[in-house]
Amino acid sequence: MKPxxxxxxxxxxxxxxxxxxxxxxxxxxxxGMLSPLSAVFMDDILENFxxxxxxxxxxDPTNLDSWMQFFKNGTQTGLMIMVILFSGMMAKEYEKxxxxxxxxxxxxxxxxxxxxxxxxxxLWTVSYWLCFLITLAYTKYYFPDGKTANxxxxxxxxxxxGIMLIAxxxxxxxxxxxxxxxxxxxxxxxxxxxxxxxxxxxxEWNPLQLANSNMRVVQGILKLSDLKYSLLTAAIVVAVSxxxxxxxxxxxxx
Amino acid sequence: MDILTISGLSKQFGQQQVLKDLSFxxxxxxxxxxxxxxxxxxxxxxxxxxxxxxGDSGSIEVCGEKVKYGHSKTNRYIGYLPDVPEFYxxxxxxxxxxxxxxxxxxxTGKINGKSDELLSLVGLSNINKRIGAYSRGMKQxxxxxxxxxxxxxxLICDEPTSALDPLGRKEILDxxxxxxxxxxxxxxxxxxxxxxxxxxxxxxxxxGTIKLAGDLKEIKLRHHQNCLVICLESKExxxxxxNSERIRxxxxxxxxxxxxxxxxxxxxxxxMSMVMNVLVSLSIIPSKIEIAKPQLxxxxxxxxx
Amino acid sequence: xxxxxKDSMEYLPIILPLLTLQLVLMITALIHxxxxxxxxxxxxxxxxxxxxxVNIFGPILYFLIGRGEx
Numbered sequence: 001m002k003p004x005x006x007x008x009x010x011x012x013x014x015x016x017x018x019x020x021x022x023x024x025x026x027x028x029x030x031x032g033m034l035s036p037l038s039a040v041f042m043d044d045i046l047e048n049f050x051x052x053x054x055x056x057x058x059x060d061p062t063n064l065d066s067w068m069q070f071f072k073n074g075t076q077t078g079l080m081i082m083v084i085l086f087s088g089m090m091a092k093e094y095e096k097x098x099x100x101x102x103x104x105x106x107x108x109x110x111x112x113x114x115x116x117x118x119x120x121x122x123l124w125t126v127s128y129w130l131c132f133l134i135t136l137a138y139t140k141y142y143f144p145d146g147k148t149a150n151x152x153x154x155x156x157x158x159x160x161x162g163i164m165l166i167a168x169x170x171x172x173x174x175x176x177x178x179x180x181x182x183x184x185x186x187x188x189x190x191x192x193x194x195x196x197x198x199x200x201x202x203x204e205w206n207p208l209q210l211a212n213s214n215m216r217v218v219q220g221i222l223k224l225s226d227l228k229y230s231l232l233t234a235a236i237v238v239a240v241s242x243x244x245x246x247x248x249x250x251x252x253x254x
Numbered sequence: 255m256d257i258l259t260i261s262g263l264s265k266q267f268g269q270q271q272v273l274k275d276l277s278f279x280x281x282x283x284x285x286x287x288x289x290x291x292x293x294x295x296x297x298x299x300x301x302x303x304x305x306x307x308x309g310d311s312g313s314i315e316v317c318g319e320k321v322k323y324g325h326s327k328t329n330r331y332i333g334y335l336p337d338v339p340e341f342y343x344x345x346x347x348x349x350x351x352x353x354x355x356x357x358x359x360x361x362t363g364k365i366n367g368k369s370d371e372l373l374s375l376v377g378l379s380n381i382n383k384r385i386g387a388y389s390r391g392m393k394q395x396x397x398x399x400x401x402x403x404x405x406x407x408x409l410i411c412d413e414p415t416s417a418l419d420p421l422g423r424k425e426i427l428d429x430x431x432x433x434x435x436x437x438x439x440x441x442x443x444x445x446x447x448x449x450x451x452x453x454x455x456x457x458x459x460x461x462g463t464i465k466l467a468g469d470l471k472e473i474k475l476r477h478h479q480n481c482l483v484i485c486l487e488s489k490e491x492x493x494x495x496x497n498s499e500r501i502r503x504x505x506x507x508x509x510x511x512x513x514x515x516x517x518x519x520x521x522x523x524x525x526m527s528m529v530m531n532v533l534v535s536l537s538i539i540p541s542k543i544e545i546a547k548p549q550l551x552x553x554x555x556x557x558x559x
Numbered sequence: 560x561x562x563x564x565k566d567s568m569e570y571l572p573i574i575l576p577l578l579t580l581q582l583v584l585m586i587t588a589l590i591h592x593x594x595x596x597x598x599x600x601x602x603x604x605x606x607x608x609x610x611x612x613v614n615i616f617g618p619i620l621y622f623l624i625g626r627g628e629x
Contacts, residue, residue: 096340
């Protein structure tokens with residue numbers, strides 16, 4: 001346990017000194033503000049930019065617009081930036097052979113992989129929920145009467161989707177030893193999820209639901225029972241990726 | 255007692271046989287020079303000892319325990335300094351030693367004291383900048399400090415001086431000399447003068463096998479004859495000297511290079527007095543005359559060829 | 560006009576923190592840039608321009624690929 005804590009602390013120190021923690025927090029805080037802001041702004045923007053004389057029916061923005069922006073920003077910008085920031089999690093260690101010294105000192109290879117995963121998870125967790133809390137606060141402030149159905153479930157689903165991407169990314173990072181391998185693997189993985197979604201029968205099991213159906217959850221169209229298989233698949237992907245990472249890393253030259 | 259025993263170790267990379275039935279042992283308390291040309295298999299041997307590579311056959315014992323690939327428990331006896339040590343650039347040396355200590359399982363209370371002691375041993379105690387700003391020599395010295403952190407019985411250094419300038423090299427050799435009191439040291443090198451400066455035992459590795467191993471002094475005595483070196487001022491004097499009767503009657507003929515004459519001999523003192531007599535009788539004043547000590551260089555060349 | 564003013568007052572609680580965060584990001588990058596003798600890629604002048612004029616992503620890009628070693 002002590003080596004695990006020590007190495008996880010080392011990972012956090014690395015994230016801190018490479019300014020990654022700083023970037024994560026500021027960026028996700030900004031994303032958290034942008035969502036309600038763009039929702040509030042929307043009708044003003046439309047009003048101001050429409051040519052005179054053109055009358056369009058603009059409904060007043062609601063809290064749902066704010067959440068729509070949150071899930072759009074969260075999935076597109078947030079996840080993408082997270083994946084990019086984490087893509088070098090193993091590359092540098094391989095490139096500079098810095099792990100040789102750790103392993104010859106008795107650090108087990110499993111601990112290395114688990115620490116890397118844990119540190120990334122901590123950073124993702126803190127930034128994501130920070131982002132959520134900021135959006136929540138502003139949404140409540142601007143739309144005090146807004147109602148949502150399963151907001152918690154919707155937000156949690158996207159969070160789980162992020163964890164799954166981290167696990168896949170880690171598998172890529174351990175396997176390919178560079179920055180591009182993990183990015184390609186994660187990209188390819190997401191692409192497959194989109195392809196699988198073509199088959200309506202598979203959609204229920206597809207973890208993609210966790211990232212693209214959040215609004216329908218917030219509106220109350222989907223419930224936990226509709227998402228449970230997607231959540232299960234995501235959990236399986238995480239488990240399989242982690243176990244494969246451990247196995248593969250055991251056989252990798254450092 | 256032997257700290258390290260390697261017997262019959264072989265290793266093949268693809269078609270290339272890197273180590274062939276390699277055997278040697280390192281007794282406790284020695285500074286062992288593991289000598290070989292580049293590519294002779296030094297690093298491979300060390301990596302197998304550390305359990306970073308798997309040997310094809312043969313066995314290795316560290317402090318009487320067998321080394322197993324992958325789960326190398328024997329590493330708790332070993333401190334290792336890689337040839338070009340790389341650390342986490344964003345850390346200070348103190349932070350790095352702390353990380354190493356926590357990983358090795360040294361009690362937290364002990365780590366700080368031990369770090370201070372080691373950092374002052376390697377002359378880094380007053381340096382607070384991050385490792386990224388260190389020079390090569392400083393990294394090498396930090397490398398020794400981290401290798402000694404768990405008070406190893408065996409310190410393995412892979413070419414610790416090769417990448418350094420003369421000053422950095424001397425610092426490392428001095429530190430290794432000091433460390434000798436606490437631990438057995440084995441260091442690989444192709445720099446023979448470093449070996450002569452601090453080693454008491456050597457093993458010469460060539461083509462994947464040990465060609466010669468043992469106590470350095472004994473090897474020098476046993477393996478090479480002494481040699482007289484006589485420098486004269488002109489070619490004529492050299493000819494006169496070499497063609498004199500007593501010199502011609504020597505068992506080994508004189509080796510003449512320009513105005514320098516080398517005479518191999520098993521009894522340097524006797525030969526020397528004879529040579530001086532000859533010089534006096536020929537009225538030749540030498541510009542230099544000496545009994546040359548056997549050089550490791552010569553032994554190495556002889557063994558490797 | 561009056562409408563616009565009223566609107567901006569309304570948005571202030573969100574715009575102010577947002578601008579502050581962007582400013583923090585930019586200033587941190589600039590301080591780092593001036594305190595370190597060299598950058599990993601490009602040159603310092605280019606990075607100053609990128610950090611100041613490319614909103615949000617300029618400083619991030621600097622920290623990720625431009626930042627020199629300590």
